[in-house]
Amino acid sequence: xxxxxxxxxxxxxxxxxxxxxxxxxxxxxxxxxxxxxxxxxxxxxxxxxxxxxxxxxxxxxxxxxxxxxxxxxxxxxxxxxxxxxxxxxxxxxxxxxxxxxxxxxxxxxxxxxxxxxxxxxxxxxxxxxxxxxxxxxxxxxxxxxxxxxxxxxxxxxxxxxxxxxxxxxxxxxxxxxxxxxxxxxxxxxxxxxxxxxxxxxxxxxxxxxxxxxxxxxxxxxxxxxxxxxxxxxxxxxxxxxxxxxxxxxxxxxxxxxxxxxxxxxxxxxxxxxxxxxxxxxxxxxxxxxxxxxxxxxxxxxxxxxxxxxxxxxxxxxxxxxxxxxxxxxxxxxxxxxxxxxxxxxxxxxxxxxxxxxxxxxxxxxxxxxxxxxxxxxxxxxxxxxxxxxxxxxxxxxxxxxxxxxxxxxxxxxxxxxxxxxxxxxxxxxxxxxxxxxxxxxxxxxxxxxxxxxxxxxxxxxxxxxxxxxxxxxxxxxxxxxxxxxxxxxxxxxxxxxxxxxxxxxxxxxxxxxxxxxxxxxxxxxxxxxxxxxxxxxxxxxxxxxxxxxxxxxxxxxxxxxxxx
RNA sequence: GCGCCGGUAGUCUAGUUGGUUAGGAUGUCGGCCUCCCAAGCCGAUGACGCGGGUUCGAAUCCCGCCCGGCGCACCA
Numbered sequence: 236x237x238x239x240x241x242x243x244x245x246x247x248x249x250x251x252x253x254x255x256x257x258x259x260x261x262x263x264x265x266x267x268x269x270x271x272x273x274x275x276x277x278x279x280x281x282x283x284x285x286x287x288x289x290x291x292x293x294x295x296x297x298x299x300x301x302x303x304x305x306x307x308x309x310x311x312x313x314x315x316x317x318x319x320x321x322x323x324x325x326x327x328x329x330x331x332x333x334x335x336x337x338x339x340x341x342x343x344x345x346x347x348x349x350x351x352x353x354x355x356x357x358x359x360x361x362x363x364x365x366x367x368x369x370x371x372x373x374x375x376x377x378x379x380x381x382x383x384x385x386x387x388x389x390x391x392x393x394x395x396x397x398x399x400x401x402x403x404x405x406x407x408x409x410x411x412x413x414x415x416x417x418x419x420x421x422x423x424x425x426x427x428x429x430x431x432x433x434x435x436x437x438x439x440x441x442x443x444x445x446x447x448x449x450x451x452x453x454x455x456x457x458x459x460x461x462x463x464x465x466x467x468x469x470x471x472x473x474x475x476x477x478x479x480x481x482x483x484x485x486x487x488x489x490x491x492x493x494x495x496x497x498x499x500x501x502x503x504x505x506x507x508x509x510x511x512x513x514x515x516x517x518x519x520x521x522x523x524x525x526x527x528x529x530x531x532x533x534x535x536x537x538x539x540x541x542x543x544x545x546x547x548x549x550x551x552x553x554x555x556x557x558x559x560x561x562x563x564x565x566x567x568x569x570x571x572x573x574x575x576x577x578x579x580x581x582x583x584x585x586x587x588x589x590x591x592x593x594x595x596x597x598x599x600x601x602x603x604x605x606x607x608x609x610x611x612x613x614x615x616x617x618x619x620x621x622x623x624x625x626x627x628x629x630x631x632x633x634x635x636x637x638x639x640x641x642x643x644x645x646x647x648x649x650x651x652x653x654x655x656x657x658x659x660x661x662x663x664x665x666x667x668x669x670x671x672x673x674x675x676x677x678x679x680x681x682x683x684x685x686x687x688x689x690x691x692x693x694x695x696x697x698x699x700x701x702x703x704x705x706x707x708x709x710x711x712x713x714x715x716x717x718x719x720x721x722x723x724x725x726x727x728x729x730x731x732x733x734x735x736x737x738x739x740x741x742x743x744x745x746x747x748x749x750x751x752x753x754x755x756x757x758x759x760x761x762x763x764x765x766x767x768x769x770x771x772x773x774x775x776x777x778x779x780x781x782x783x784x785x786x787x788x789x790x791x792x793x794x795x796x797x798x799x
Numbered sequence: 800g801c802g803c804c805g806g807u808a809g810u811c812u813a814g815u816u817g818g819u820u821a822g823g824a825u826g827u828c829g830g831c832c833u834c835c836c837a838a839g840c841c842g843a844u845g846a847c848g849c850g851g852g853u854u855c856g857a858a859u860c861c862c863g864c865c866c867g868g869c870g871c872a873c874c875a
Binding site: 244245247249250252253259262264265266267268271302319320321329339340343387401408409427440442443444445448451463617669678679680684697698699700701705734735736737738739741742744745753755756757765767772774 | 833834837868
């Protein structure tokens with residue numbers, strides 16, 4: 236089976252705009268100040284997104300005894316981004332030419348012109364270098380202004396901003412930090428560790444260049460969970476070599492040694508079952524047996540050295556922990572569950588892989604990042620990020636806020652460790668549409684082979700309207716059936732009596748509606764209607780009084796169309 | 800942000816030595832016809848990305864901007 240996408244980015248973005256799934260915000264102001272990186276979900280898209288969220292809730296929250304959902308504000312106090320490190324370390328130094336107003340990255344400009352490395356230099360140092368070496372604007376020779384910090388975060392203020400003050404609000408660039416600052420409250424509700432806190436919501440990043448349609452946006456939807464798990468305080472999630480090479484990690488290990496007199500280096504848990512981090516309670520047999528496709532860090536490095544394509548390994552989720560490919564069981568639990576989630580959305584197994592992030596892609600506090608990548612027509616790209624963030628976030632928020640976010644058990648201090656899966660809804664939507672998209676073959680139009688759970692409409696009711704004498708009777712009966720289905724099934728059901736029947740089937744196929752119910756002349760003699768399956772165009776006759784039951788069974792997968 | 804390429808109805812497109820009312824197809828809407836897959840016939844609807852300049856006259860030439868694609872850079 237090939238997992239080549241059925242639609243290309245170009246095709247799919249056009250098709251989605253045409254069918255009302257998603258289109259650029261502010262199209263009618265083209266050229267008058269509309270901006271890239273913002274999209275509006277249309278009538279089909281808002282239903283699709285809702286269905287993705289519902290299915291995710293079902294998978295990750297409803298079926299879990301230990302996961303709790305919150306819904307935080309998107310405007311957040313600035314101080315939490317100081318605590319998280321976002322404002323402290325994630326900015327680009329920009330300089331603007333006073334004369335021609337061109338914008339440059341100060342560090343890159345210096346490196347290019349003077350051919351020296353300026354990594355880790357402060358703003359003051361960079362400004363000093365520019366002054367000393369009399370660096371001018373490469374384009375017009377004009378004088379360069381002061382260096383500005385460009386943070387990629389949208390900032391605003393509540394109330395009037397006095398001169399010299401920093402804005403006090405930040406539009407969150409991720410939902411995660413709102414979870415960390417709610418930790419204490421949810422912990423008192425959850426009662427004990429381990430537990431997960433989930434959140435679905437919008438995040439905002441002022442990307443320099445939004446690209447590839449829905450792939451990189453300035454406003455986007457995330458579904459995130461932070462799992463809080465206690466880990467033995469003397470057991471560090473890094474190797475001894477890592478610790479020796481990194482001053483921040485060395486500091487951490489020194490403080491543990493000072494407090495407990497010993498430390499154990501355990502970057503990968505393997506078969507060690509001593510701590511909760513390697514005992515995920517809901518990692519059941521089904522999940523243990525899920526086959527994961529993993530591209531390890533070593534394989535990526537070796538392949539690039541040898542100038543060949545990197546090859547993924549495939550193994551059971553449980554074995555990936557035992558063989559020390561994944562850091563611990565909680566990580567394996569997340570990856571297995573994500574695989575099942577994405578395949579239930581219609582994304583083929585071999586279009587999904589997990590890539591271990593390279594050292595330069597990983598922050599210092601991370602003890603293992605595995606991106607779930609989907610194969611798009613433009614390459615393998617991240618759709619879900621999985622990070623073992625250790626106790627970094629809670630430690631930082633504890634320091635800055637002064638709140639008690641640790642547990643004291645038998646004289647030892649446990650700061651919960653965090654495993655974080657972070658889903659990008661738009662990236663998932665783009666991937667699943669690319670794989671559901673069909674063109675040519677047996678019909679002369681584009682259509683969507685969406686899984687029934689995702690389809691915006693589960694069925695359409697269509698009066699055939701062929702013989703003239705029956706027309707009004709047919710229409711009346713069709714409307715009656717439509718009302719009954721709506722009352723009895725809770726689904727969105729379409730109704731259409733315009734144009735000819737072929738056109739109406741085509742319109743439904745285009746929206747991905749899996750079943751079409753047609754009222755014809757025979758309906759009046761035996762109380763049956765035809766039901767047509769989108770993927771095969773096949774039809775069966777079923778009694779009207781069983782229609783809601785049959786439809787529900789078909790959508791829920793309790794009965795197959797062939798068995799009707 | 801830099802470099803290259805592009806932008807005509809919802810969609811695909813004709814028109815670019817400057818010169819009619821910007822043409823076609825398809826969709827959409829209305830009607831006719833037809834017992835089941837964008838069928839056929841009639842009618843309606845709808846476009847030069849935005850702004851400025853050159854010119855008697857600009858979709859066409861020039862400048863700026865916006866949007867999109869690719870490459871570079873960025874991507875907590």
